[in-house]
Amino acid sequence: MNVRTTETEAISPRPLHGEVAERLRRLIIHGEIPPGERLNERLLAERFSISRTPLRDALKLLSAEGLVEILPYRGAVVSRVTLDEAEGLFQVLSALEGLAGDLACQKATEADIAEIEALHADMRRHYERGELDEYFALNQRIHQAIVNCAQNAELTAIHSRLAQRIRCVRYVANFSPARWTRAMAEHEEILEALRQRDGVRLQNLLKTHLGRKFESVREWLLANQG
Amino acid sequence: MNVRTTETEAISPRPLHGEVAERLRRLIIHGEIPPGERLNERLLAERFSISRTPLRDALKLLSAEGLVEILPYRGAVVSRVTLDEAEGLFQVLSALEGLAGDLACQKATEADIAEIEALHADMRRHYERGELDEYFALNQRIHQAIVNCAQNAELTAIHSRLAQRIRCVRYVANFSPARWTRAMAEHEEILEALRQRDGVRLQNLLKTHLGRKFESVREWLLANQG
């Protein structure tokens, strides 16, 4: 009996490069492999106890996701997000979440909204306790849940990719208590708009919310990496 | 002396899998490899006179672009775009082109606009002569040029990918003469809004333009593949 079949998931043959890509993704997003770092194929293959082939496949995947850049004959490096790139990413992300918000108001079920409300309540608790990491995690899950409500596979996929790329930066963007309070208030409004299924309002709220988030990231980038 | 350096492009060492990916992309977009077709690695490698390794790399790339789907241990097949998927793609594309239009009105240079006007004039000529293929090509280039004006690398990249996926379908979506005339008029309006740098108007025009385009694709899909 295969070990995998013991899990709830019925069938899921997972090639090695998929696993490797996931592990690398975590390492990069959590900052354990810093931006600009060169990724030596032989060393990494040895580290994961696999051959170079699936590792290269994984790097190709991450390259397509934008997490790493592959230079011909020079290898892969972890993408370094500049200020201009961050602005571009936030612009696209705003447009996408705006669309998602609009669609979510049309397509979300009551169960969907209830779930988001639960996440929101959870996030509020962490906010009140000043637990930043948990707050960020919940924040991310809420935005993701709203996008999921739009029931648009491509939108979900692209949003996920962009959010990952931005998370590398945002993770360390420790904003001010004032900004945190304001962000929390914005989330309250967002949830209210979703409850009322006010598409255009939710769209605008999400866009300005992300715009403000970018401002905070912008300041951090200007202060820390010129 | 390397042959490639004789071309205008200064430095561009192009790995084999890149070339192969491009060739495959063309084959798929032009419909020479129909949707649903299985892509046998050995046969394709033999066809291109290369090994399986770079071919597999190319398939991974196209998979990330969404043009093919890779099923574990079962190989790659050309993605078949369903009606629901097409709707999702157009929704995202509308949001992205809307954003691009807004940004373009802020950032486009006079030279950019002049170039788009030239493309537009060219397209009009082909329209008047009833040359559909050339019209489509110019149409594509115009939309692409508008997106380029936004000066947002990520936006350009994602838009390009989505446009490619949709082109597989739209290429055969021979719409009615009435729709063609209307589309041409919409493009006139689009160009006018860009000239006047009316961001919100251009954004709305592009969104409705794409919405109509989807309607035409929708009808074709309903008629031809149920």
Add this chain to the structure above:
DNA sequence: CGCCTCCCATCGGTATACAATACGCAACGA
């Protein structure tokens, strides 16, 4: 003393060989 050139070590790109998995077919049994 500085710059340019050439050489070599290192590493990524490609080709090939081996292992694992899925699909089709045929034989067996009910």
Add this chain to the structure above:
DNA sequence: TCGTTGCGTATTGTATACCGATGGGAGGCG
């Protein structure tokens, strides 16, 4: 006759070997 089961083949996933490019350093030349 139909369903099931086992095997064989074809095809994908992985590992390894080879080739070519790149970049840095040593040595020579100006």
